[in-house]
Amino acid sequence: xxxxxxxxxxxxxxxxxxxxxxxxxxxxxxxxxxxxxxxxxxxxxxxxxxxxxxxxxxxxxxxxxxxxxxxxxxxxxxxxxxxxxxxxxxxxxxxxxxxxxxxxxxxxxxxxxxxxxxxxxxxxxxxxxxxxxxxxxxxxxxxxxxxxxxxxxxxxxxxxxxxxxxxxxxxxxxxxxxxxxxxxxxxxxxxxxxxxxxxxxxxxxxxxxxxxxxxxxxxxxxxxxxxxxxxxxxxxxxxxxx
Amino acid sequence: xxxxxxxxxxxxxxxxxxxxxxxxxxxxxxxxxxxxxxxxxxxxxxxxxxxxxxxxxxxxxxxxxxxxxxxxxxxxxxxxxxxxxxxxxxxxxxxxxxxxxxxxxxxxxxxxxxxxxxxxxxxxxxxxxxxxxxxxxxxxxxxxxxxxxxxxxxxxxxxxxxxxxxxxxxxxxxxxxxxxxxxxxxxxxxxxxxxxxxxxxxxxxxxxxxxxxxxxxxxxxxxxxxxxxxxxxxxxxxxxxx
Numbered sequence: 001x002x003x004x005x006x007x008x009x010x011x012x013x014x015x016x017x018x019x020x021x022x023x024x025x026x027x028x029x030x031x032x033x034x035x036x037x038x039x040x041x042x043x044x045x046x047x048x049x050x051x052x053x054x055x056x057x058x059x060x061x062x063x064x065x066x067x068x069x070x071x072x073x074x075x076x077x078x079x080x081x082x083x084x085x086x087x088x089x090x091x092x093x094x095x096x097x098x099x100x101x102x103x104x105x106x107x108x109x110x111x112x113x114x115x116x117x118x119x120x121x122x123x124x125x126x127x128x129x130x131x132x133x134x135x136x137x138x139x140x141x142x143x144x145x146x147x148x149x150x151x152x153x154x155x156x157x158x159x160x161x162x163x164x165x166x167x168x169x170x171x172x173x174x175x176x177x178x179x180x181x182x183x184x185x186x187x188x189x190x191x192x193x194x195x196x197x198x199x200x201x202x203x204x205x206x207x208x209x210x211x212x213x214x215x216x217x218x219x220x221x222x223x224x225x226x227x228x229x230x231x232x233x234x235x236x237x238x239x240x241x242x
Numbered sequence: 243x244x245x246x247x248x249x250x251x252x253x254x255x256x257x258x259x260x261x262x263x264x265x266x267x268x269x270x271x272x273x274x275x276x277x278x279x280x281x282x283x284x285x286x287x288x289x290x291x292x293x294x295x296x297x298x299x300x301x302x303x304x305x306x307x308x309x310x311x312x313x314x315x316x317x318x319x320x321x322x323x324x325x326x327x328x329x330x331x332x333x334x335x336x337x338x339x340x341x342x343x344x345x346x347x348x349x350x351x352x353x354x355x356x357x358x359x360x361x362x363x364x365x366x367x368x369x370x371x372x373x374x375x376x377x378x379x380x381x382x383x384x385x386x387x388x389x390x391x392x393x394x395x396x397x398x399x400x401x402x403x404x405x406x407x408x409x410x411x412x413x414x415x416x417x418x419x420x421x422x423x424x425x426x427x428x429x430x431x432x433x434x435x436x437x438x439x440x441x442x443x444x445x446x447x448x449x450x451x452x453x454x455x456x457x458x459x460x461x462x463x464x465x466x467x468x469x470x471x472x473x474x475x476x477x478x479x480x481x482x483x484x
Contacts, residue, residue, distance in 0.1 A: 016352060083359040149394050
């Protein structure tokens, strides 16, 4: 069996029972080295691990499939939910014609947007759009079009992969696009290192968000027109008290 | 303390350790009767429970706040993630000026979209929009505008509250709006009773989805232009193999 596991933000507390059990029972755990390190902290008795470098998604999934086809119980881990910008899709694509699909199980986890929202207060109480700003696998023009559409529809917006060492301008372009639809004082929440020891958060505005520290570990949530900030929390009403 | 808990789809396996512990340690568990029933099945030793009827969100949150202000450890439960169309926002709104905000903790859970996606395969691997079709608390015109925007941006779309006994036309209007942007053979996945004994799923198309059984317990996920169906699964590639 091949279990594709979303660990949630990265501590045992926010992991599901099902994810933990699958990790504990696996013959081998496969993942990017940062996640393998987290697994070892949570489950020191974990058996064999295989870590791979960044941007090695295809190699990692191929390895997991090969091991499963040898008859091993394999756990492929990622943070958040494996079904959201995770490895679930690639596993199905690579397994096609090779492996019986009934031997693949996706174990969902608490997504980055859910965990970050809980830290910020309650920003996702209404319709929202999740957009990755990484243009490694998606044309930047399509990402820009989606930012326009999400802005026009006054969605709450969760931005994944807002910035990395080599990719710093997209978040500024995103801000400029969204400012065409949303006022500059729209509430924005930033969470860094969600679920880790050095977790931090910041409540700011759309106009000022690029002055805040945003990095590879950050998720940025941009409010809708009803979102307000109070006591360093970010709240989107659903309409109950209106 | 007041813990606002997302239980995930509704069985212990998909619940986080943090959610389970908070429920176990609570002096009183408050929730809609269906969720209280689930809590009792998972945790028969649970102490006092207070259930309230449907559409009694304000009363339910007020009760949880009142009990917490009496010094009790209170767990307010809902299914999925409490921060997505859940009680988290209303709790903050109602607690304002009454209760110390540091005595409120939101415990995130596996959202309905994450759990349904894992059952369908891997439909949420790319940018997606979450839209509730319930017009009880939101103007239908705004919901329609968001459907137009999500369609135009070729987002994968997760529809919450697609239909109820008294509300049956919205899903058909949603289909008609989305057909203006997406082809009729766009892959659609429907999950009913996610995480329950009578869980079922169906893979269909945008053109035909309204012929399928869709009810209050259903989540509907509509693919983007790259989503494909294979072996009764629904997969949205992220671009790795393109």
